[in-house]
Amino acid sequence: MARIILxxxxxxxxxxxxxxxxxxxxxNVTYIATSRITDDEMKNRIELHRKSRPLIWKxxxxxxxxxxAVTDCKNYLLDCITVMTSNxxxxxSKDFETISQSLQNKIEDAVFDEIINxxxxxxxxxxxxxxxxxxxxxxxxPENHIARVYRDIIGRVNQRIxxxxxxxxxxxxxxxxxxx
Numbered sequence: 001m002a003r004i005i006l007x008x009x010x011x012x013x014x015x016x017x018x019x020x021x022x023x024x025x026x027x028n029v030t031y032i033a034t035s036r037i038t039d040d041e042m043k044n045r046i047e048l049h050r051k052s053r054p055l056i057w058k059x060x061x062x063x064x065x066x067x068x069a070v071t072d073c074k075n076y077l078l079d080c081i082t083v084m085t086s087n088x089x090x091x092x093s094k095d096f097e098t099i100s101q102s103l104q105n106k107i108e109d110a111v112f113d114e115i116i117n118x119x120x121x122x123x124x125x126x127x128x129x130x131x132x133x134x135x136x137x138x139x140x141x142p143e144n145h146i147a148r149v150y151r152d153i154i155g156r157v158n159q160r161i162x163x164x165x166x167x168x169x170x171x172x173x174x175x176x177x178x179x180x
Contacts, residue, residue, distance in 0.1 A: 002123040005130045006165040014174035030058040030073040034084035063087040066118040074127045081133035099149045
């Protein structure tokens with residue numbers, strides 16, 4: 001039976017380590033990486049993530065067409081929805097100083113559609129999917145419009161995704177707590 005899990009928490013809370021630990025005894029895993037190399041810092045972060053995973057795991061890189069990652073594997077780990085959202089948001093709004101509510105809705109729907117299509121395809125093969133995301137609304141209100149829009153979009157996306165998951169965890173200080 002398919003198992004769909006969402007793991008959330010703050011930056012450096014241990015989300016990814018917890019997600020990877022669920023598959024620690026599995027070789028049949030595809031890691032869906034959403035980060036883009038945009039500078040040396042991101043290059044280093046991506047390299048550290050690569051080194052933390054077993055070499056036998058397959059990797060799919062991208063924020064779009066996530067269903068293409070679903071092949072003969074039974075276990076999938078998407079890390080992370082937050083970065084994927086920022087990629088899609090940037091692609092759809094990079095030339096704007098403000099983002100209308102209409103465009104916010106389109107961005108949110110584009111992200112959710114990618115995720116829901118992935119979930120549905122994983123369920124069709126009776127696979128398992130773990131998704132990592134960040135809680136970005138637990139801090140101060142961002143001072144600029146784009147950052148507030150991003151916070152709002154990811155907050156709504158996380159709520160929508162959590163509703164369709166079998167299990168939801170929050171990780172803080174490296175300690176996972178099951179919410180659902």
